[in-house]
Amino acid sequence: MEVQVFETKLDVARALARQLETWCSREDFRSIALSGGSTPKIWFDLLAEEYTGALPWEELLFFWGDERCVPPTHPESNYGMTRQHLLDKVPVPENHVFRIRGEDLPGEEASRYGTVLLERLPVQKELPRFDLVVLGMGDDGHTASIFPHEMPLWNAGDPCVVATHPESGQRRISITGGVINNARQVVFLVTGANKASRIRQIQQRLPGYEKLPASRVSPGNGRLLWMLDREAASELS
Ligand code: 6PG
Numbered sequence: 001m002e003v004q005v006f007e008t009k010l011d012v013a014r015a016l017a018r019q020l021e022t023w024c025s026r027e028d029f030r031s032i033a034l035s036g037g038s039t040p041k042i043w044f045d046l047l048a049e050e051y052t053g054a055l056p057w058e059e060l061l062f063f064w065g066d067e068r069c070v071p072p073t074h075p076e077s078n079y080g081m082t083r084q085h086l087l088d089k090v091p092v093p094e095n096h097v098f099r100i101r102g103e104d105l106p107g108e109e110a111s112r113y114g115t116v117l118l119e120r121l122p123v124q125k126e127l128p129r130f131d132l133v134v135l136g137m138g139d140d141g142h143t144a145s146i147f148p149h150e151m152p153l154w155n156a157g158d159p160c161v162v163a164t165h166p167e168s169g170q171r172r173i174s175i176t177g178g179v180i181n182n183a184r185q186v187v188f189l190v191t192g193a194n195k196a197s198r199i200r201q202i203q204q205r206l207p208g209y210e211k212l213p214a215s216r217v218s219p220g221n222g223r224l225l226w227m228l229d230r231e232a233a234s235e236l237s
Helices: 009-024 041-050 078-087 106-120 148-155 193-203
Strands: 002-006 031-034 061-064 066-068 132-135 160-164 171-175 185-190 223-229
Touching: 002 009, 009 041, 009 185, 009 223, 041 078, 061 078, 061 106, 066 078, 106 160, 106 171, 148 160, 193 223
Parallel strands: 002 223, 031 061, 031 132, 132 185, 185 223
Antiparallel strands: 066 171, 160 171
16 A cells, blocks of 8 residues: 655646556556546546647547446536536547436446456456546545445445435446446545544454455455545644
Protein backbone atom coordinates (compact mmCIF):
# COMPACT_ATOMS: atom_id res chain seq x y z
CA MET A 1 0.00 0.00 0.00
CA GLU A 2 1.71 3.13 -1.26
CA VAL A 3 0.56 6.57 -0.07
CA GLN A 4 1.45 9.73 -1.97
CA VAL A 5 0.55 13.16 -0.57
CA PHE A 6 0.35 16.36 -2.61
CA GLU A 7 -0.25 19.94 -1.53
CA THR A 8 -3.46 20.74 -3.37
CA LYS A 9 -6.32 18.99 -5.15
CA LEU A 10 -4.87 20.18 -8.46
CA ASP A 11 -1.47 18.74 -7.56
CA VAL A 12 -3.15 15.37 -6.93
CA ALA A 13 -4.98 15.60 -10.25
CA ARG A 14 -1.73 16.40 -12.06
CA ALA A 15 0.07 13.51 -10.41
CA LEU A 16 -2.70 11.06 -11.29
CA ALA A 17 -2.76 12.33 -14.88
CA ARG A 18 0.99 11.75 -15.14
CA GLN A 19 0.60 8.33 -13.53
CA LEU A 20 -2.15 7.40 -16.00
CA GLU A 21 0.10 8.45 -18.88
CA THR A 22 2.79 6.14 -17.53
CA TRP A 23 0.42 3.21 -17.06
CA CYS A 24 -1.12 3.70 -20.51
CA SER A 25 2.30 3.71 -22.18
CA ARG A 26 1.97 -0.06 -21.87
CA GLU A 27 -0.15 -1.33 -24.77
CA ASP A 28 -1.78 -3.92 -22.55
CA PHE A 29 -3.05 -1.30 -20.07
CA ARG A 30 -6.44 -0.22 -21.41
CA SER A 31 -9.48 -1.00 -19.21
CA ILE A 32 -10.37 1.64 -16.61
CA ALA A 33 -13.18 1.70 -14.04
CA LEU A 34 -13.89 5.26 -12.97
CA SER A 35 -15.18 6.55 -9.66
CA GLY A 36 -17.97 9.07 -9.35
CA GLY A 37 -18.89 11.76 -6.89
CA SER A 38 -17.18 15.15 -6.93
CA THR A 39 -13.51 14.38 -6.33
CA PRO A 40 -12.58 13.16 -9.84
CA LYS A 41 -14.02 16.24 -11.60
CA ILE A 42 -10.76 18.22 -11.26
CA TRP A 43 -8.81 15.25 -12.66
CA PHE A 44 -11.23 14.82 -15.56
CA ASP A 45 -11.06 18.55 -16.35
CA LEU A 46 -7.24 18.42 -16.37
CA LEU A 47 -7.18 15.34 -18.63
CA ALA A 48 -9.60 17.03 -21.04
CA GLU A 49 -7.60 20.28 -21.07
CA GLU A 50 -4.01 19.04 -21.10
CA TYR A 51 -3.93 15.34 -22.05
CA THR A 52 -5.95 15.10 -25.26
CA GLY A 53 -2.73 14.36 -27.14
CA ALA A 54 -0.90 12.48 -24.42
CA LEU A 55 -3.09 9.42 -23.95
CA PRO A 56 -4.20 6.67 -26.41
CA TRP A 57 -7.84 7.71 -26.02
CA GLU A 58 -8.99 5.69 -29.05
CA GLU A 59 -7.74 2.51 -27.37
CA LEU A 60 -8.96 3.05 -23.81
CA LEU A 61 -12.04 1.26 -22.46
CA PHE A 62 -14.10 3.13 -19.86
CA PHE A 63 -16.31 1.55 -17.25
CA TRP A 64 -17.66 2.71 -13.89
CA GLY A 65 -17.11 1.27 -10.45
CA ASP A 66 -20.57 2.42 -9.45
CA GLU A 67 -23.56 4.40 -10.58
CA ARG A 68 -26.56 6.00 -8.97
CA CYS A 69 -29.90 4.53 -10.10
CA VAL A 70 -30.89 7.67 -11.96
CA PRO A 71 -31.08 8.50 -15.68
CA PRO A 72 -27.84 9.64 -17.38
CA THR A 73 -29.25 13.17 -17.64
CA HIS A 74 -29.81 13.40 -13.87
CA PRO A 75 -27.42 15.78 -12.03
CA GLU A 76 -26.32 12.90 -9.78
CA SER A 77 -25.38 10.56 -12.64
CA ASN A 78 -21.71 9.56 -12.50
CA TYR A 79 -21.84 8.82 -16.23
CA GLY A 80 -23.40 12.24 -16.92
CA MET A 81 -20.73 13.96 -14.83
CA THR A 82 -17.96 12.05 -16.64
CA ARG A 83 -19.39 12.93 -20.05
CA GLN A 84 -19.57 16.60 -19.08
CA HIS A 85 -16.05 16.83 -17.60
CA LEU A 86 -14.18 14.36 -19.78
CA LEU A 87 -15.78 12.07 -22.36
CA ASP A 88 -17.40 14.84 -24.42
CA LYS A 89 -13.94 16.39 -24.83
CA VAL A 90 -11.67 13.46 -25.73
CA PRO A 91 -11.74 11.04 -28.69
CA VAL A 92 -12.95 7.89 -26.93
CA PRO A 93 -15.01 5.78 -29.37
CA GLU A 94 -18.64 5.43 -28.28
CA ASN A 95 -18.31 1.62 -28.29
CA HIS A 96 -15.46 1.93 -25.78
CA VAL A 97 -17.73 3.53 -23.16
CA PHE A 98 -19.61 1.01 -21.01
CA ARG A 99 -22.01 2.95 -18.82
CA ILE A 100 -24.14 1.48 -16.09
CA ARG A 101 -27.78 2.08 -17.09
CA GLY A 102 -28.97 3.86 -13.97
CA GLU A 103 -32.42 4.32 -15.45
CA ASP A 104 -33.12 0.59 -15.62
CA LEU A 105 -34.37 -1.80 -12.93
CA PRO A 106 -31.50 -2.05 -10.42
CA GLY A 107 -31.48 -5.83 -10.04
CA GLU A 108 -31.59 -6.44 -13.76
CA GLU A 109 -28.94 -3.79 -14.46
CA ALA A 110 -26.55 -5.17 -11.83
CA SER A 111 -26.82 -8.54 -13.51
CA ARG A 112 -26.46 -7.09 -17.01
CA TYR A 113 -23.42 -4.99 -16.11
CA GLY A 114 -21.75 -7.92 -14.40
CA THR A 115 -22.16 -9.90 -17.62
CA VAL A 116 -20.69 -7.02 -19.64
CA LEU A 117 -17.63 -6.99 -17.36
CA LEU A 118 -17.19 -10.75 -17.67
CA GLU A 119 -17.51 -10.55 -21.46
CA ARG A 120 -15.28 -7.51 -22.03
CA LEU A 121 -12.48 -8.03 -19.50
CA PRO A 122 -10.01 -10.79 -18.75
CA VAL A 123 -11.38 -13.14 -16.10
CA GLN A 124 -9.34 -14.31 -13.10
CA LYS A 125 -10.79 -16.39 -10.28
CA GLU A 126 -14.13 -16.20 -12.11
CA LEU A 127 -14.21 -12.40 -11.77
CA PRO A 128 -13.39 -9.62 -14.27
CA ARG A 129 -9.95 -8.08 -13.96
CA PHE A 130 -9.59 -4.35 -14.68
CA ASP A 131 -6.25 -2.84 -15.59
CA LEU A 132 -7.15 0.14 -13.42
CA VAL A 133 -9.85 0.83 -10.84
CA VAL A 134 -10.08 4.43 -9.65
CA LEU A 135 -11.82 4.74 -6.29
CA GLY A 136 -13.03 7.56 -4.12
CA MET A 137 -13.84 7.28 -0.43
CA GLY A 138 -16.76 8.74 1.45
CA ASP A 139 -16.26 10.31 4.87
CA ASP A 140 -18.04 7.22 6.23
CA GLY A 141 -15.37 4.96 4.72
CA HIS A 142 -17.47 3.65 1.83
CA THR A 143 -15.92 3.10 -1.55
CA ALA A 144 -17.56 2.51 -4.90
CA SER A 145 -21.09 2.15 -3.55
CA ILE A 146 -20.38 -0.40 -0.86
CA PHE A 147 -21.36 1.26 2.41
CA PRO A 148 -20.49 0.21 5.99
CA HIS A 149 -24.10 -0.74 6.73
CA GLU A 150 -24.03 -3.23 3.83
CA MET A 151 -20.63 -4.84 4.34
CA PRO A 152 -21.82 -8.31 3.19
CA LEU A 153 -22.10 -6.84 -0.32
CA TRP A 154 -18.31 -6.47 -0.35
CA ASN A 155 -17.88 -10.23 -0.51
CA ALA A 156 -20.84 -10.93 -2.79
CA GLY A 157 -19.93 -13.53 -5.40
CA ASP A 158 -21.37 -11.49 -8.25
CA PRO A 159 -19.31 -8.82 -10.03
CA CYS A 160 -22.05 -6.20 -9.46
CA VAL A 161 -24.67 -5.69 -6.77
CA VAL A 162 -27.49 -3.32 -5.89
CA ALA A 163 -26.61 -1.14 -2.90
CA THR A 164 -28.51 1.51 -0.95
CA HIS A 165 -27.21 4.86 0.24
CA PRO A 166 -27.57 4.88 4.06
CA GLU A 167 -29.02 8.39 4.32
CA SER A 168 -30.90 9.04 1.10
CA GLY A 169 -31.98 5.46 0.43
CA GLN A 170 -30.90 6.01 -3.17
CA ARG A 171 -30.29 2.73 -4.98
CA ARG A 172 -26.86 2.24 -6.45
CA ILE A 173 -25.19 -0.30 -8.76
CA SER A 174 -21.68 -1.16 -7.58
CA ILE A 175 -18.85 -3.48 -8.40
CA THR A 176 -17.96 -5.70 -5.47
CA GLY A 177 -14.81 -6.16 -3.42
CA GLY A 178 -13.88 -9.24 -5.40
CA VAL A 179 -13.72 -7.19 -8.61
CA ILE A 180 -11.87 -4.30 -6.97
CA ASN A 181 -9.28 -6.63 -5.44
CA ASN A 182 -8.96 -8.51 -8.73
CA ALA A 183 -7.62 -5.42 -10.49
CA ARG A 184 -4.07 -4.98 -11.76
CA GLN A 185 -3.87 -1.48 -10.32
CA VAL A 186 -6.16 0.33 -7.86
CA VAL A 187 -5.79 4.00 -7.06
CA PHE A 188 -7.65 5.85 -4.32
CA LEU A 189 -8.15 9.51 -5.19
CA VAL A 190 -9.10 11.18 -1.89
CA THR A 191 -9.02 14.88 -1.10
CA GLY A 192 -10.44 17.23 1.50
CA ALA A 193 -10.25 17.68 5.26
CA ASN A 194 -13.53 15.82 5.79
CA LYS A 195 -11.81 12.57 4.79
CA ALA A 196 -8.79 13.00 7.12
CA SER A 197 -10.06 11.07 10.14
CA ARG A 198 -11.17 8.08 8.04
CA ILE A 199 -7.84 8.09 6.19
CA ARG A 200 -6.03 7.97 9.56
CA GLN A 201 -8.36 5.25 10.88
CA ILE A 202 -7.68 3.07 7.84
CA GLN A 203 -3.99 3.79 7.37
CA GLN A 204 -3.21 3.30 11.07
CA ARG A 205 -5.71 0.41 11.51
CA LEU A 206 -7.45 2.16 14.40
CA PRO A 207 -10.44 0.52 16.14
CA GLY A 208 -13.33 -0.20 13.78
CA TYR A 209 -11.25 0.23 10.61
CA GLU A 210 -12.09 -3.30 9.49
CA LYS A 211 -15.78 -2.32 9.33
CA LEU A 212 -15.01 0.21 6.56
CA PRO A 213 -15.28 -0.99 2.94
CA ALA A 214 -12.35 1.25 1.93
CA SER A 215 -10.14 -0.68 4.38
CA ARG A 216 -10.86 -3.93 2.51
CA VAL A 217 -9.23 -2.74 -0.71
CA SER A 218 -6.15 -4.91 -1.11
CA PRO A 219 -5.54 -6.20 -4.64
CA GLY A 220 -4.35 -9.80 -4.36
CA ASN A 221 -2.52 -9.76 -7.68
CA GLY A 222 -2.12 -6.03 -8.20
CA ARG A 223 -0.97 -2.77 -6.71
CA LEU A 224 -2.72 -0.20 -4.52
CA LEU A 225 -1.85 3.48 -4.53
CA TRP A 226 -3.44 6.14 -2.32
CA MET A 227 -3.18 9.66 -3.74
CA LEU A 228 -4.14 12.33 -1.20
CA ASP A 229 -4.01 16.05 -0.85
CA ARG A 230 -2.51 17.66 2.25
CA GLU A 231 -5.95 18.15 3.81
CA ALA A 232 -6.99 14.49 3.51
CA ALA A 233 -3.60 13.42 4.89
CA SER A 234 -3.61 16.02 7.66
CA GLU A 235 -4.11 13.46 10.47
CA LEU A 236 -1.39 11.09 9.30
CA SER A 237 1.87 11.31 11.21
C1 6PG B 1 -20.14 7.79 -5.87
C2 6PG B 1 -18.70 7.38 -5.82
C3 6PG B 1 -18.31 7.25 -4.38
C4 6PG B 1 -17.44 8.45 -4.15
C5 6PG B 1 -17.35 8.79 -2.70
C6 6PG B 1 -16.61 10.11 -2.52
O1 6PG B 1 -20.88 7.32 -6.75
O2 6PG B 1 -20.48 8.67 -5.04
O3 6PG B 1 -18.26 6.47 -6.63
O4 6PG B 1 -17.65 6.08 -4.01
O5 6PG B 1 -16.16 8.19 -4.69
O6 6PG B 1 -18.68 8.92 -2.22
O7 6PG B 1 -17.41 11.11 -3.10
P1 6PG B 1 -16.85 12.61 -3.24
O8 6PG B 1 -15.77 12.55 -4.26
O9 6PG B 1 -18.04 13.39 -3.73
O10 6PG B 1 -16.37 13.03 -1.88
